[in-house]
Amino acid sequence: MALNLREAVKRPERFTGGHRLCAGCGASVTVRSVLRALKPEDKAVIGAATGCLEVSSCLYPYTAWKDSFIHNAFENVGATVSGAEAAYRVLKKKGKINDNYKFIAFGGDGGTYDIGLQSLSGAMERGHDMVYVCYDNGAYMNTGIQRSSATPKFANTTTSPAGKVVPGKQQFRKDLTQVMAGHHIPYVAQTAPFGNFNDIHAKAEKAIYTEGPAFLNVFTPCPRGWRYDTPKLMEIIKLAVETCYWPLYEIENGKWKLSYKPKKKLPIEEFLRPQGRFKHLFKPENQHLIEELQKEVDKRWEALLEKCEE
Amino acid sequence: MSKEMIEIRWHGRGGQGAKTASLLLAEAAFSTGKYIQGFPEYGPERMGAPITAYNRISDEKIRIHSNIYEPDYVVVVDETLLKDVDVTAGLKKEGAVVINSAKNPEELRSLLNGYEGSIYTVDARTISMDTLGKYFPNTPMLGAIAKVTNIMEEEELFKAMEESFQHKFATKPEVIEGNMEALKRAYKEVKGSER
Amino acid sequence: MKDKKTPLGGNVSWKETTPGGIIYDAGNATRYKTGEWRSMKPVWNKDKCKQCMLCFPVCPDSSILVEDGKMTGIDYDHCKGCGVCVEACPFNVFDFVKEE
Amino acid sequence: MAIRERLSGNEAVATAMKQINPDVVAAFPITPSTEVPQYFSQFVANGSVDTEFVAVESEHSAMSACVGASAAGARVMTATSANGLALMWEILYIAASSRLPIVMPVINRALSAPINIHNDHSDSMGARDSGWIQLYSEDNQEAYDNIIQAIRIAEHKDVQLPVMVCMDGFIVSHAVENIELLETEKVKEFVGERELEDYLLNAERPVSMGPLDLPPHYFEHKRQQAEAMKNAKKVILEIAEEYEKLTGRKYGLFEEYKMEDAEVAIVVLNSTAGTAKEVVDELRENGVKAGLIKLRVFRPFPVDELKEALKDLKAVAVMDKADSFSAAGGPVFTEIRAALYDVEDRPEIVSYIYGLGGRDVRVDDIKKVYDDLKEIVETGKVESVYNYLGVKE
Structure with missing residues (x-):
């Protein structure tokens, strides 16, 4: 049964206040939503790639994590957590550990789409029983808002x-969720802390409690990098x-399923306008750039509908 | 250096089993209580490319870890190497070269860059075809070099090699007998032109 | 050994610090007060609250206090005053005021 | 009774790993260490170990997974060479700084470029400041013995540091030689179980590892790590003594060969030491007072002990199978020379960089070094401090 908000609020908080993420940071909302899907009786080992989340949540001598937590480096949270999971399997088999543990890796889009892609791909391919959660805020925010492939x-x-001559990033974003779908792992989903959180709660729950590797790509706004009011x-x-x-949407055992279809698809302008990072697009001479973005969104959306047989 | 140490250099082509033969010889010597070294000329093996492998056999612990430059014996697993490779380079005069060839030893001397020591030949191709139905020269060459060096008694060698083959061919016991036959025939048929 | 503590404070000798920077007390970040970061402050009007709970998951600082599934207040020790709860509330229960 | 065997260096290493039966092995193949994960995965396939073998997609991930597994509480091993070690570089430091007792055979190979698969020590020498303990091995026997001891050294409560066990690629890794193995039961008894207090899977007390560590605390963590390395020296000797009781084989920080009355000596690592011992014997027969120091423990660096062992010599040659490109001698040379700084009437010390990229080291090469030392003693003059041995001039 999917977790509803009424029940979710009763679950113990596994990510505490007192971390040093920015005021209004989306990453912590993503993390809290995912961790809420853990059954209270289950323990967890959580890994994080170097990034905003890691440097702000585990800053010696303080940690905001109520579960065991490990940070190793920027590009290797997939491998690090897969090692911990391998240790768990063998120690459990040997009777040295009795409790049930779940393994969750968090990485930003830098640590996931870019520098950590190999490590993520390897971990998923090897079939470790773990969830990799990408909190995708669309740039390297930790080092000061550098472009990423997201x-x-x-x-x-x-x-x-x-x-004056180049209007921002020149490439469309990589579709990592679909790259991960190509791994044919049991569960891949794209989600966001959206609406009443049912979507992210349900997907996190499925990801955590599906045996084998799972990947969640979570849309995670960054007020500082995107330049909007918190x-x-x-x-x-x-x-x-x-x-x-x-x-x-989600891909469960190879089956593509759209999770939400807007009643009325809004123009991309609506998404762009409140964000300072797109401000230059609203100069009259740049109208065609917005049109170009709209075209790409439409193309990808149509292709997705087809995949989901909508 | 220990006076009792025997140094052997193997010349073959990648895929012919010269390296394996050197390891099997080491193994046979080991089983009689000797100290041994068996190592290839380090590098990736490519089918057909000339390769070198080495053995040291001694009654004392072997400490030296360099290649062998002045071998007591040289084994040539492929006769065609003679025209390209100086197989007797550094070979001690009182030593011997053992060549896989149907020819008589003296017929090959002209190809050995003035080498003056003993030459032995064994027709490993015929033996291999007769006993194994395929061309695997390494077992006959092993029999031949064991005979020439006389590093162990005949029965000791056969017993040790039978055990090795049983281990090596655990999954295909049908080839053990053929290999033993190849070993014994080569041991018997190797012929020498001693100096 | 269950209550092993990580020494806090800025003046810990190398002999006393923890190996490799391990932190023993999970969740001890609550001892670090980020409430000081606030320039704006959400004020909860309890009487107007319908207990819809939509403010709870949107808070980046785990600062919506809940007991038995009901909101009971705001944890001002950690609330950074981002105002996400204020905007997320469908019933305009929060005032968003300047920090005094 | 010890088991008499003949194994290649890689087989010896894999056999030690089998007998240790670690919880997790995460590895990626690279010549000449490839056989280690190959043999080991066969042990896993045959059920002769309980290990979780993680066949990662790179060495970077191998070391990363080792860090995760070791932090989780497992006994963890891997193996690598050359570029593989270089790819692990970043995580080597993290493993050491996080105080994780991972044990890793390093089958020494030259680092690119140009690419070369043969032996020298440029891989492990480059990692000398990564915080790993480094043990060097002359032959398959020493590699085997070092690996078994390494588990105990790494996990010792006063140490808690990872250990590299180095041996020469191909020269030892691919050479079949005699070896004495311990019975598996004895190995198991010797290595025991990893004693754990703080680890990710400790249900009693979750922990956070790998924090951001800012100026108020970072230095203290490094100082504490340095102390662990200091402690390692004593621990290495204690464990060697225990191991000697078990096997009769004696290990120290370094081996002194015919050093009692030596006037000239070379300092060298790994398999070249064996070849050099032959030369020492020959020189001794000819009345030359030659000796040899084979360094087993390079990290921690046994500075006081080496000073004591070398102080009465007239001339010392330090042989480095790696160049540090400092334009001032090889890495071992630099440290030995510094170690002798305080010695009054210290010996002359010269550097020989040799054997790079698998250039074979012959008896004659070593003789040349001793000849040079004799020349220094006789003339009282050092013609050349920095030398390249066996290079084509």
Whole structure:
């Protein structure tokens, strides 16, 4: 049975306050949502790639994690957690451990789409019983908002700045969720802390309690990098979903399923407008860039609908 | 260096089993209580490429870890190597070279860059075809070099090799007999031109 | 050994610090007060609250206090005043005021 | 009774690993260490070990998975060479700094470029400051013995550091030689079980590992790590003594060969030491007071002990199978020379970089070094401090 919000709020908090993430940070909302799906009686080992989440949540001598936590490096949380999971399997087999543990790796889009892709791919291919959660905020925020392969086209970042002749990042974003689907692991889903959180709770629960590897790609706004006012976190998420910039779907044992279809698909402009990183697109001479983005969103959305047989 | 140490150099082509033969010889010597070394010329083996392997056999612990430059014996697993490789380089005069060839030893001397020591030949191809139905020269060559060096008694060698084959061919026991036959025939048929 | 503690504070000798920087007390970040970061402050109007709980999961600082499934207040020790709860509330239960 | 066997260096290492029966092995193949994970995965396939074998997609992930597994509480091993070790580099430091007792055979091979699969020590020498304990092995026997001892050294409560056990690629790894093995039961008894207090899977007390560590605390963590390395020296000797009781084979920080009255000596690591011993014997027969120091423990560096062992010599040659490209001698040379700084009437010390990329080291090469030392003693003059031995001029 899927976890509803009424029940979810009763679960013990596994990620405490007192961490040093920015005010209004989406990453901690993502983390809290995923961890809420853990059954209270289950223990967990959590890994994090170097990134905002890690440096802010585990800053000696403080940790915001109520479960066991390990940070190793930027590009290797997949391998690190797979090692811990292998240790668990053998120690359990040998009777040295009795409790049930779940294994969850968190990485930003830098540690997941880019530098950590190999380690993630290896861990998933090997079939470890773990969940890899990408909190995708579309740039290397920890080091000061540099472009990643998850950064949307035309976004202004510090290594893809919008200038007089180049209007921000020049490439469309990599579709990592589909790359992960190509691993044919038991569960892959794209989600966001959206609406009443039913989508992310249900997907986190499935990911954690499906035997074998699972991958969650979670849309995670960054007020600092995207340049919007912190209170607007949930609104930005809503716009990403309603414009079909960030479709919610899952691939369970190879079966593609759309989780949410907007009643009325909003134009991409709605998602772009509140964010300072797209400000340059709203100059009159750049109207065609928005059109280009719209075309790409439409193309990807249509292809997804086809895959999901919608 | 220990006076009793015997140094052997093997010349073959990748895929012919020269390396395996050197290891089997080491194994046979080991089983009689000797100290042994068996090692290939280090590198990736490619089918057909000339390769070198080495043996040291001694009554004392072997400490030296260099290649062998002045061998007591040389084994040539493929006769065609003679034209390209200086197989007798550094070979001691009082030693011997053992060549896989149907020819008589003296017929090959002209190919050995003025080498003056003993030459032995054994027709490993015929023996292999007769006993194994395929061309695997390494077992006959092992029999021949064991005979020439006389590092162990005949029965000791056969017993040790039978055990090795049983271990090595655990999954295909049908080839053990053929290999033993090949070993024994080569042991008997190797012929020498001693100096 | 269940209550092994990580020494806090800035003046811990190398002999006393923990090996490899391991932290023994899970969740001890609660002892670090991030409430000081606030320039704006959400104020919960209990009487208007419908207990819909939508403010709870949106809080990045785990600062919506809940007991038995009901909201009971805001943890100002850790609330950074981002205002996400204020915007997320469908019933406008929160005031968002300047921190005094 | 010891088991008389003949094994290649890689087989010896894999056999030690089988007898230790670690909880997790995560490894990626690279010549010349490839056989180690190959043999080991066969042990797993045959059920002769209980180990979880994680066939990772790179050495970086191998070491990363080892860190995860060791942090989780498992006894963990891996093996690598050369570029594989280089790819692990970042995580070597993390393993050591996180105080994780991982044991790793390093089958020494030259680092690229140009690519070369043959033996030298440029791989492990480059990792000398990564915080790993480094043991070097002359032959298959020493590699086997070192690995078994390494488990105890690494996991000792006063140490808690990872250990590299180095041996020469191909020269030892692929050479079949005689070896004496311990019965598996004895190995198991010797290595015991990993004693754990703080680990990820401790249900009593969850922990956080690998924090961000800022200026107020980082230095203290490093100082504590340095102390563990200091402690390792004593622990290595204690465990060697225990191992000697079990096997009769004696190990120290280094081996002194015919050093009692030696006037000249070379310091060398790994398999070249065996060849050099032959040369020492020959020189001794000719009345030359030659000796040899074979360094077993390079990290921690036995600075005081080496000073004591070398101080009365007239001339010392330090042979490095790796160049540090400092333009001032090899890495072992630099440290030995520094170690002798305080000695009054210290011996002349010269550097020989040799055997790079698998250049064979012959008896004559070693003789040349001793000849040079004799020349230094006789003339009282050092013609050349920094030398390359066996290179084509």
